[in-house]
Amino acid sequence: MRDELFIREQNTRGRTVPMTKEAVRALALERLELSAAAHLIDVGAGTGSVALEAALRFPDLRVTAIERNPAALELISENRQQLGCRNVEIIAGVAPLPLPDKADAIFIGGSGGHLTALIDWALMTLNPDGRLVLTFILLNNLNDALGHLQSCAVSQLDCVQLQLANLTPLGSGHYFKPNNPTYLISCHKEARHV
Numbered sequence: 001m002r003d004e005l006f007i008r009e010q011n012t013r014g015r016t017v018p019m020t021k022e023a024v025r026a027l028a029l030e031r032l033e034l035s036a037a038a039h040l041i042d043v044g045a046g047t048g049s050v051a052l053e054a055a056l057r058f059p060d061l062r063v064t065a066i067e068r069n070p071a072a073l074e075l076i077s078e079n080r081q082q083l084g085c086r087n088v089e090i091i092a093g094v095a096p097l098p099l100p101d102k103a104d105a106i107f108i109g110g111s112g113g114h115l116t117a118l119i120d121w122a123l124m125t126l127n128p129d130g131r132l133v134l135t136f137i138l139l140n141n142l143n144d145a146l147g148h149l150q151s152c153a154v155s156q157l158d159c160v161q162l163q164l165a166n167l168t169p170l171g172s173g174h175y176f177k178p179n180n181p182t183y184l185i186s187c188h189k190e191a192r193h194v
Contacts, residue, residue: 020049020109023164024135024182028107031133031158031186034058037104041066041125043095043118044110048076048088051107055085063088064103066095068112096121103127108134115141116148123152128191135184142183154187 020028034040034054038061042051045065055063065088067073073092080088091097096117106122122132132154136142142159149157161183165176 020046020135021164021179021182024162024184025050025053027160027162027184028133028135029054029057031184032105032107032131034061034105037061037131039064039101039103039105041099041103041106041122043106043108043122044068044112045076045090046072046109048072048079048090050109051076051088052079052083052085055088056083059087061087064091064099065089066091066093066097068092068094099125103130105131105133108132111141115144119145119148119152123154123189126189128189130189131186132189133184133186135182137180137182139183142185145185149185149187153190155190157185157187159183159185 028050032040032054034057037058040051040054040061041064042048042054043066045051045067048065051063051065054061063085065076067076067090073090076090080090094112096114103125104127106126108118108122111118119132126132134145136145146159161181163178163181165178167174168177
């Protein structure tokens with residue numbers, strides 16, 4: 001889905017609500033392996049771009065979007081209504097938090113400073129062989145997550161760096177305006193990790 005399809009208003013302080021960009025979202029959704037999934041949890045959902053695109057691609061998928069920022073919660077709700085995603089439940093709160101059932105896939109796009117606790121919670125919340133995907137722009141978060149996951153019962157641990165640039169007008173020509181690098185970690189919860 002094109003980024004332009006999502007409402008991305010600015011909050012009252014002039015700062016935009018975070019959104020997982022199109023190319024990063026495409027890889028994250030691929031790594032989440034949602035074709036056989038019944039339940040996806042999106043933690044730190046921002047504008048809801050990952051949760052909502054997943055819901056549109058897989059209409060039978062139940063999606064839970066967790067977000068703590070009131071401005072972001074409003075945007076997720078508006079985007080859900082605009083895109084007609086009835087299979088997305090929005091939870092206002094701070095993860096880790098108790099949920100009534102397990103998930104087949106969890107995407108963590110924002111950690112709110114609770115990264116290792118979120119990873120532990122995600123692994124407890126995932127069904128055996130469930131998929132966990134995390135994205136970061138900060139190197140310290142990447143290092144903390146990789147270090148922690150290497151001590152957890154996960155398999156197929158993988159990490160990629162995405163460096164994207166967009167064609168942008170400049171005077172009478174164009175140039176490629178670079179975006180910040182994004183790091184994407186993906187893994188599977190081992191079946192023995194219950």
